[in-house]
Amino acid sequence: MPTLKDPSSVKLPRVTKGKRPYFFADESIDQVMTFFLELMTEVMVLRDRQDTIERMLDEKGTINREDIKTYIPDGDVEAERTAEHAAFVGRVLRIHTPGGREDDED
Amino acid sequence: MTQTALANDATETLPDIDSFLKPSHDEYSRQRAVAVLHSHAVLNLRFDVRKTYERNVKPQFEAANGRAPKDGHEIAKAIKDDHFFKFYSAIRYNAQEMGPMTRQASVERALPQMIEVARQAARLRPAGGSLQLDPDLEIPRYITQVDTHLAPGNYHSEFAEDDVSQGVLLGRGLSSNSGKSRIHRTRNFSGVGDSIAYWLKQTYPDFRPRRVLDMATQGGANLLGYPKAFSGCEAYGIDVAAPGLRYGHAKAEFEGVPVHFSQQNAEKTNFEDGYFDLIVSSFFLHEVPLEATKRILAEAYRLLAPGGVLAFMELPPHKSCDPFLNFTFDWDTRYNNEPFYAKYRSQDPTELVVGAGFARDAAFEVTVPDVTSFDMDKYPAFLRGEVEAPPHGRGGWYVFGARKA
Numbered sequence: 385m386p387t388l389k390d391p392s393s394v395k396l397p398r399v400t401k402g403k404r405p406y407f408f409a410d411e412s413i414d415q416v417m418t419f420f421l422e423l424m425t426e427v428m429v430l431r432d433r434q435d436t437i438e439r440m441l442d443e444k445g446t447i448n449r450e451d452i453k454t455y456i457p458d459g460d461v462e463a464e465r466t467a468e469h470a471a472f473v474g475r476v477l478r479i480h481t482p483g484g485r486e487d488d489e490d
Numbered sequence: 491m492t493q494t495a496l497a498n499d500a501t502e503t504l505p506d507i508d509s510f511l512k513p514s515h516d517e518y519s520r521q522r523a524v525a526v527l528h529s530h531a532v533l534n535l536r537f538d539v540r541k542t543y544e545r546n547v548k549p550q551f552e553a554a555n556g557r558a559p560k561d562g563h564e565i566a567k568a569i570k571d572d573h574f575f576k577f578y579s580a581i582r583y584n585a586q587e588m589g590p591m592t593r594q595a596s597v598e599r600a601l602p603q604m605i606e607v608a609r610q611a612a613r614l615r616p617a618g619g620s621l622q623l624d625p626d627l628e629i630p631r632y633i634t635q636v637d638t639h640l641a642p643g644n645y646h647s648e649f650a651e652d653d654v655s656q657g658v659l660l661g662r663g664l665s666s667n668s669g670k671s672r673i674h675r676t677r678n679f680s681g682v683g684d685s686i687a688y689w690l691k692q693t694y695p696d697f698r699p700r701r702v703l704d705m706a707t708q709g710g711a712n713l714l715g716y717p718k719a720f721s722g723c724e725a726y727g728i729d730v731a732a733p734g735l736r737y738g739h740a741k742a743e744f745e746g747v748p749v750h751f752s753q754q755n756a757e758k759t760n761f762e763d764g765y766f767d768l769i770v771s772s773f774f775l776h777e778v779p780l781e782a783t784k785r786i787l788a789e790a791y792r793l794l795a796p797g798g799v800l801a802f803m804e805l806p807p808h809k810s811c812d813p814f815l816n817f818t819f820d821w822d823t824r825y826n827n828e829p830f831y832a833k834y835r836s837q838d839p840t841e842l843v844v845g846a847g848f849a850r851d852a853a854f855e856v857t858v859p860d861v862t863s864f865d866m867d868k869y870p871a872f873l874r875g876e877v878e879a880p881p882h883g884r885g886g887w888y889v890f891g892a893r894k895a
């Protein structure tokens with residue numbers, strides 16, 4: 385058990401205990417996949433930022449940085465963004481082999 | 491002095507512990523992005539993995555061995571070098587690993603206030619529940635050795651006095667992936683308790699549990715459905731990890747549901763024989779070694795009163811899935827830090843409950859519909875056996891158990 389700290393200075397561990405699996409023969413590819421997926425995530429974050437700005441301009445005609453920083457979308461916006469992210473992920477992770485969704489029963 | 495304190499307590503209202511979690515715009519967005527990536531891997535790319543298996547891996551295996559792979563283990567070995575499988579696995583692994591990372595910073599910022607709320611809940615107990623911790627309880631090695639589901643710190647780690655952080659991180663919390671915006675309509679991890687409670691009521695109309703025990707309850711997310719479904723039923727939740735219990739207690743007191751949380755190992759509890767009429771758990775046994783599973787089921791048998799029901803939601807066993815599905819389920823044992831997952835799934839749940847003392851003809855294995863997504867007009871037809879529940883994890887939940895004679 386780690387030493388107990390003051391709650392305001394707790395830094396939770398970012399590294400998982402246990403052996404990390406490597407899927408590719410060259411571990412560098414696994415590392416590049418991590419970079420790539422992190423970057424994909426950041427692109428989705430940027431898309432949300434842009435959407436937030438557009439919505440604020442639509443609704444109020446003005447924006448300010450503090451409002452953006454604390455903006456949490458309501459249910460409808462959240463549903464739209466989830467669908468938007470899902471479509472983005474589907475486009476970016478375009479695999480070479482055609483998928484088998486339609487004719488697979490499960 | 492005492493009077494002043496009491497007067498204060500009486501007017502003090504307990505805030506929602508989750509209300510202090512305030513992710514920034516980008517943190518919240520990142521949480522959703524990673525959840526979408528993960529869902530894409532487990533729910534969409536999996537079909538492409540099946541396709542690549544059918545088209546490439548299986549024919550090669552058949553050519554070399556003169557037969558198809560006989561189980562998930564053989565498929566796992568044969569598919570390891572497949573080009574597409576590697577990408578599927580890397581995407582799934584990374585998305586899993588990124589999950590906690592997207593939430594940790596907001597948990598850290600809220601921690602001082604969340605700990606205060608949990609302390610306040612333990613002191614005020616407005617709903618009449620309780621929290622009993624045992625700092626001397628030995629945390630089993632199977633919890634301390636690896637971080638389950640790639641969540642650093644696992645369930646049990648504590649970083650501050652009266653810590654709740656791992657409970658918040660791995661519990662319900664503020665989620666961008668719930669309610670209306672749920673990424674997949676039929677995949678709702680918080681629907682388990684309600685779904686089993688509903689099924690029990692329909693299946694055993696005479697059943698009126700006085701007390702329910704949820705083993706490995708974490709924050710009690712899947713326990714609250716039972717006292718709601720069975721009026722007057724007292725709810726108890728145990729877990730070896732304190733952070734989830736503190737968090738769950740604060741949450742239940744805020745929601746006005748009296749729950750008695752205590753820090754105990756389900757292999758050996760301090761409750762009297764026959765204290766419970768209903769013992770449940772969800773997502774539990776596949777995370778412990780088989781020997782512990784056997785002790786847990788024996789303990790559950792001891793704790794049940796005659797007529798009591800055991801109902802554990804778990805992964806479907808090997809015997810009820812085809813080899814490919816077994817391979818996809820067991821991916822977790824190799825790559826998601828769940829070392830006991832495949833071994834657990836290799837067991838026959840009915841044999842496990844019979845081994846614990848239950849009568850064979852009182853045992854059941856069933857996939858029940860998730861009541862938060864199922865078309866409930868069809869429920870009577872499901873009960874008559876005319877309609878099947880959706881598969882486990884995609885609108886249905888696999889449950890096994892028995893009724894004690």
